[in-house]
Amino acid sequence: EAGVTQFPSHSVIEKGQTVTLRCDPISGHDNLYWYRRVMGKEIKFLLHFVKESKQDESGMPNNRFLAERTGGTYSTLKVQPAELEDSGVYFCASSQDYFPAAGIQLGNEQFFGPGTRLTVL
Amino acid sequence: KNEVEQSPQNLTAQEGEFITINCSYSVGISALHWLQQHPGGGIVSLFMLSSGKKKHGRLIATINIQEKHSSLHITASHPRDSAVYICAVKVETSGSRLTFGEGTQLTVNP
Numbered sequence: 435e436a437g438v439t440q441f442p443s444h445s446v447i448e449k450g451q452t453v454t455l456r457c458d459p460i461s462g463h464d465n466l467y468w469y470r471r472v473m474g475k476e477i478k479f480l481l482h483f484v485k486e487s488k489q490d491e492s493g494m495p496n497n498r499f500l501a502e503r504t505g506g507t508y509s510t511l512k513v514q515p516a517e518l519e520d521s522g523v524y525f526c527a528s529s530q531d532y533f534p535a536a537g538i539q540l541g542n543e544q545f546f547g548p549g550t551r552l553t554v555l
Numbered sequence: 556k557n558e559v560e561q562s563p564q565n566l567t568a569q570e571g572e573f574i575t576i577n578c579s580y581s582v583g584i585s586a587l588h589w590l591q592q593h594p595g596g597g598i599v600s601l602f603m604l605s606s607g608k609k610k611h612g613r614l615i616a617t618i619n620i621q622e623k624h625s626s627l628h629i630t631a632s633h634p635r636d637s638a639v640y641i642c643a644v645k646v647e648t649s650g651s652r653l654t655f656g657e658g659t660q661l662t663v664n665p
Binding site: 465467469475476477478479482489490493525527529542543544545546547548549 | 557559588590596597598599600603641643649650651652653654655656657658
């Protein structure tokens, strides 16, 4: 089974340009997460989709970031216009919720993609 | 102050040594993850814990919920274990997203 994939692996753009990152989760995973790591800092949460709906977007830094997940499959994260401080590695993760009995949710392990390294010059 | 703190930040060991990486957290959690990131590579999940201890090969992870502390142990370390090891928690009040520590850079020399 294919894992989480991300495209591109690297992107170098100039300040003010637009970049779109793509994440393809594991097939059948309803949950999709975006995280990023900026230089010297810990990885931080950006947002969480359940299927096509944004469950939690509290980590999105500002309105230059737009995430979509049309049809509940792959997701895109657009940065427009990019700023220097947006440089970092953007990770996507997916997981599947398990509901073996009504109302009971088991812990859901997140599977990470290889990341996209974004450099804004 | 980060809700998840790891120590040490950097660790250098000789091949064969027993290694311990520590993680402390200051919030209530529903699960704790240990993750591994190789240079230039993606992130691999090693363990997900909510209590007790788990073992996989030469890796052992333990968690003490009362003390809000977890450890990752590597027995008979090998140069291929060189990587960044990251502790991440699922905070009880924050849904299913993960909150991460800064990571521990481990270098195992032959």
